[in-house]
Amino acid sequence: MGLFDVIKGAILEDESPHVEAPPNQGKPLQTAPGQASAPSAPVAENEFVPVLRQVIKGRQTAYTALLAADDRLVNVIPDRTMRLKAAFEMVRGDGRDLPQLMAAIDVHLTDLNSQKLSFSQALEHKKAESSDASQAELDAIAPANQAAQDSIKQLQDQVQALKDQINQRNQRAAELQAKLQADARTYDSKKQLFDAALALVGSELSNQKTIIFTALQS
Numbered sequence: 641m642g643l644f645d646v647i648k649g650a651i652l653e654d655e656s657p658h659v660e661a662p663p664n665q666g667k668p669l670q671t672a673p674g675q676a677s678a679p680s681a682p683v684a685e686n687e688f689v690p691v692l693r694q695v696i697k698g699r700q701t702a703y704t705a706l707l708a709a710d711d712r713l714v715n716v717i718p719d720r721t722m723r724l725k726a727a728f729e730m731v732r733g734d735g736r737d738l739p740q741l742m743a744a745i746d747v748h749l750t751d752l753n754s755q756k757l758s759f760s761q762a763l764e765h766k767k768a769e770s771s772d773a774s775q776a777e778l779d780a781i782a783p784a785n786q787a788a789q790d791s792i793k794q795l796q797d798q799v800q801a802l803k804d805q806i807n808q809r810n811q812r813a814a815e816l817q818a819k820l821q822a823d824a825r826t827y828d829s830k831k832q833l834f835d836a837a838l839a840l841v842g843s844e845l846s847n848q849k850t851i852i853f854t855a856l857q858s
Contacts, residue, residue, distance in 0.1 A: 686833045686836060686837050686840075688837035688838075689841060691837075692752060692755060692838065693841055701747060702743075703745050703852075706727050706728060706852065709730040712727075713726055720851070721855045724856065725855060728741075728855075741852055741856070742849065742852075742853060745848065745852070749845055749846070753838075763831065767823070771820065774819060774820060777816060781812065784809060785810070788803075788806050789806075
């Protein structure tokens with residue numbers, strides 16, 4: 641599922657899906673002992689975290705090859721550092737070296753940061769799609785009310801009916817205004833979730849770079 645697909649179904653609360661990460665796609669990257677943890681964020685409720693992790697896994701690089709080799713050794717070599725060294729020996733046989741691994745992680749970090757623009761564009765698209773009709777209806781209410789007031793002066797026999805229409809339109813205007821405000825809060829919340837996911841996964845990836853470099857440079 642792509643980033644836009646998540647946004648498409650997740651902007652409004654009554655449309656929010658439960659996003660599941662594919663096997664081995666949403667797994668958090670390990671942090672080196674003694675290093676700072678990633679920024680705190682409601683990961684379990686943030687549907688963007690597994691999507692961003694899948695973006696990383698979606699590009700085939702020396703780094704993802706190392707992760708795949710590392711995964712195959714999890715049940716064989718419990719020690720993280722020893723397992724990384726063994727996995728590195730496996731990928732080095734394919735012509736990959738430590739500088740290539742570091743460069744590959746930088747490529748993934750660039751990919752990760754590029755998702756912010758994609759997310760903003762998709763979010764704006766969804767916001768415009770859901771708000772345009774309501775805004776157009778809201779903008780039309782004031783002129784309609786004025787026309788009704790003019791008709792009252794001309795057609796006394798329709799006064800009560802026109803007043804009822806005004807009351808209904810004003811009620812609808814209040815409902816639409818409340819909806820627009822609620823939507824704005826939802827968009828802000830989604831942006832905060834995305835920023836939190838971006839910081840979390842970016843920190844994980846940076847920590848992974850440090851782990852790999854420390855483990856393999858000696």
